[in-house]
Amino acid sequence: MDLAYLDNAATSHPKPESVYRALDGFMRDIGASPGRSCHRLAIAAGQCVLDARERIAALFNVRDAARVVFTASCTEAINTALKGLLHPGDRVVTTSMEHNAVMRPLHTLARDRGIVLDVVPCSPRGVLDPADIRRHLASRTRALVLSHASNVTGSIQPVAEAAAIARSCGAVVIVDAAQSAGMLPVDVTGWGIGLLAFSGHKGLLGPQGIGGLVVGEGIELDTLIEGGTGSMSTNESQPTMLPDKFESGTANGPGIAGLGAGVAHVTSQGIDAVRATLATLTATILEELAATPGVTVHGPADPTRQTAVISFALAGWDVAEASRILDQHHGILTRAGVHCAPRAHATIGSLRTGGTVRVSPGLFTTVDSIRHLGHCLREMAAHPPTHDA
Amino acid sequence: MMPEEIIVTFFTTHHALRAERVAREENISCTLIPTPRTISADCTIALTMAPNDTAHARTVFAARNIETQEWLSINTSLHHHIKKTT
Numbered sequence: 499m500d501l502a503y504l505d506n507a508a509t510s511h512p513k514p515e516s517v518y519r520a521l522d523g524f525m526r527d528i529g530a531s532p533g534r535s536c537h538r539l540a541i542a543a544g545q546c547v548l549d550a551r552e553r554i555a556a557l558f559n560v561r562d563a564a565r566v567v568f569t570a571s572c573t574e575a576i577n578t579a580l581k582g583l584l585h586p587g588d589r590v591v592t593t594s595m596e597h598n599a600v601m602r603p604l605h606t607l608a609r610d611r612g613i614v615l616d617v618v619p620c621s622p623r624g625v626l627d628p629a630d631i632r633r634h635l636a637s638r639t640r641a642l643v644l645s646h647a648s649n650v651t652g653s654i655q656p657v658a659e660a661a662a663i664a665r666s667c668g669a670v671v672i673v674d675a676a677q678s679a680g681m682l683p684v685d686v687t688g689w690g691i692g693l694l695a696f697s698g699h700k701g702l703l704g705p706q707g708i709g710g711l712v713v714g715e716g717i718e719l720d721t722l723i724e725g726g727t728g729s730m731s732t733n734e735s736q737p738t739m740l741p742d743k744f745e746s747g748t749a750n751g752p753g754i755a756g757l758g759a760g761v762a763h764v765t766s767q768g769i770d771a772v773r774a775t776l777a778t779l780t781a782t783i784l785e786e787l788a789a790t791p792g793v794t795v796h797g798p799a800d801p802t803r804q805t806a807v808i809s810f811a812l813a814g815w816d817v818a819e820a821s822r823i824l825d826q827h828h829g830i831l832t833r834a835g836v837h838c839a840p841r842a843h844a845t846i847g848s849l850r851t852g853g854t855v856r857v858s859p860g861l862f863t864t865v866d867s868i869r870h871l872g873h874c875l876r877e878m879a880a881h882p883p884t885h886d887a
Numbered sequence: 888m889m890p891e892e893i894i895v896t897f898f899t900t901h902h903a904l905r906a907e908r909v910a911r912e913e914n915i916s917c918t919l920i921p922t923p924r925t926i927s928a929d930c931t932i933a934l935t936m937a938p939n940d941t942a943h944a945r946t947v948f949a950a951r952n953i954e955t956q957e958w959l960s961i962n963t964s965l966h967h968h969i970k971k972t973t
Binding site: 532533534535536541544545547548551552561562563564727728729730731737739740741742 | 898899900901902904905908919920921922929930931932952
C-alpha cells in the first residue's frame with residue numbers, strides 16, 4: 499500500500515534529495531564543530547552554517563545574517579524571544595489562535611514575572627481582525643505575539659497590518675512563523691518584525707531538531723542559556739555579539755546543513771511557486787471534502803486565505819478513530835486531536851468534540867493521493883462505526 | 888626589511904567566515920588562520936592578507952557591513968613583532 503503522507507504541518511516529509519545529501523555529506527565528509535577549531539574541516543563546517551544563515555536571511559529579508567540565530571526548534575526560539583524580552587509587569591497581547599509553544603511560556607511568565615496577558619479573540623474561521631488588535635493595543639503594551647498561520651486551520655493572519663499597528667503603539671512584534679516559513683512570503687525588514695521564530699523541519703524542508711530566531715535590529719534580548727561559543731573564550735561572561743550570544747554549545751551541524759539545502763530548494767523554486775503548488779493541493783482537498791457528506795471544514799476553506807492545513811470533522815466519527823482508520827486501512831497519514839492548540843480549537847468550536855482531523859499536504863503530495871483521501875472519506879461517511887452504549 | 892602580512896581579527900566566527908567569503912568574491916587573496924595567541928581577539932579565527940590588499944579589503948568590508956575587531960601588521964619572520972595598523 500502506497501502511503502499518503504498528509505502530516506506536513508507537523509514535519510514535512512519526504513525531503514528534497516539535496517537535503518538528504520547535505521546531511522550525509524556533512525556527517526561523512528565534514529563532521530567537525532562549526533565555530534570552534536580552525537582547521538580545514540571546522541572551517542568547512544562553519545561555512546555550511548554561514549551558507550544556511552545567509553540563505554535564511556535572504557528568504558526573510560533580514561539585512562544582517564548575524565541576526566539569524568539557530569535554535570533546536572521553533573519552540574525554543576519562541577521561548578528565547580518571550581523570556582528574553584518580557585519583564586515583570588509587562589503587558590502582552592496575543593491571539594486566540596496560538597499554539598502552546600506561545601501560550602505555555604506566556605502562562606509561565608504570567609505566573610513567574612507577573613506579565614499581563616490579553617488574548618484577542620479571532621473569528622470562528624480562525625482569522626484575526628486588525629481592528630481588534632488596534633483596540634487591544636490601546637493600553638501600553640510591550641509586545642504583540644502572533645502566529646503567521648494557524649497550525650489548526652491554516653488561517654493566514656494579517657501580520658504586516660498587525661505589525662504596523664503594533665509598532666505605531668510602541669509594541670515589539672513577535673511572530674511565530676512555524677507554519678509559514680518557506681510557504682508564505684515573510685518580510686522581516688519590510689513589516690518591521692522585532693522577533694521572528696521559525697521551524698526548520700516544516701516548510702523549510704530541513705530535518706527535525708533545527709529552528710531559529712531572527713532578532714530584529716534594535717531589539718535587546720536576554721539569553722535563555724549561556725555557555726561556550728568559540729568566541730571570547732578567556733571571558734566568563736556571555737558574549738553580546740550576535741549570533742554567538744544566543745548560540746551556546748556545539749551547533750547542530752548536520753541539521754543546519756540539511757536546513758541550508760532545504761532553504762536552497764525553496765529559493766530555487768521561488769516562494770510564489772511553492773505557495774501556488776500548495777494552494778492547488780489545498781483547493782483539491784477542499785473539493786474532495788465538499789463532495790463528502792457529513793464533513794464539516796473548520797477554517798477559511800479558501801486556498802487564498804489559508805496555508806496547506808485543513809481541519810475537518812466527519813459526522814458519526816470520533817476524530818481519532820477516523821484518523822486511525824485512514825492510516826490502518828487506507829495508508830493515509832493525518833493528525834487528529836487538538837494539535838497542541840486548545841484555544842484555537844475553542845475559537846473554531848471544535849474543542850468540545852475532541853478537535854479535528856487535520857490534513858496537511860506538502861510539495862511532494864500527489865493529486866492522486868488526495869483523490870484517494872476523498873474516496874476513502876466517502877466510504878467512511880457511508881459506514882460510520884457502531885458503538886455499544 | 889622583513890616581509891609583513893596583515894592579520895584581521897573578528898568578534899565572532901560568523902564575521903570571520905563572512906569576511907573571507909566577501910574578500911574572495913573581490914579577488915583579495917586571503918587565508919583563515921587560528922588567531923595567534925599573542926593577539927588578544929574575541930574570535931579564534933583570523934584572516935591574513937597582503938598589506939597591499941588592506942585598503943581594498945577595508946573598503947569592501949565597510950560596504951558589506953562586516954564588522955572587524957582589529958587590523959594588525961605582523962612581521963612574518965618575527966611573529967612577536969605585532970603592531971596595530973591605522
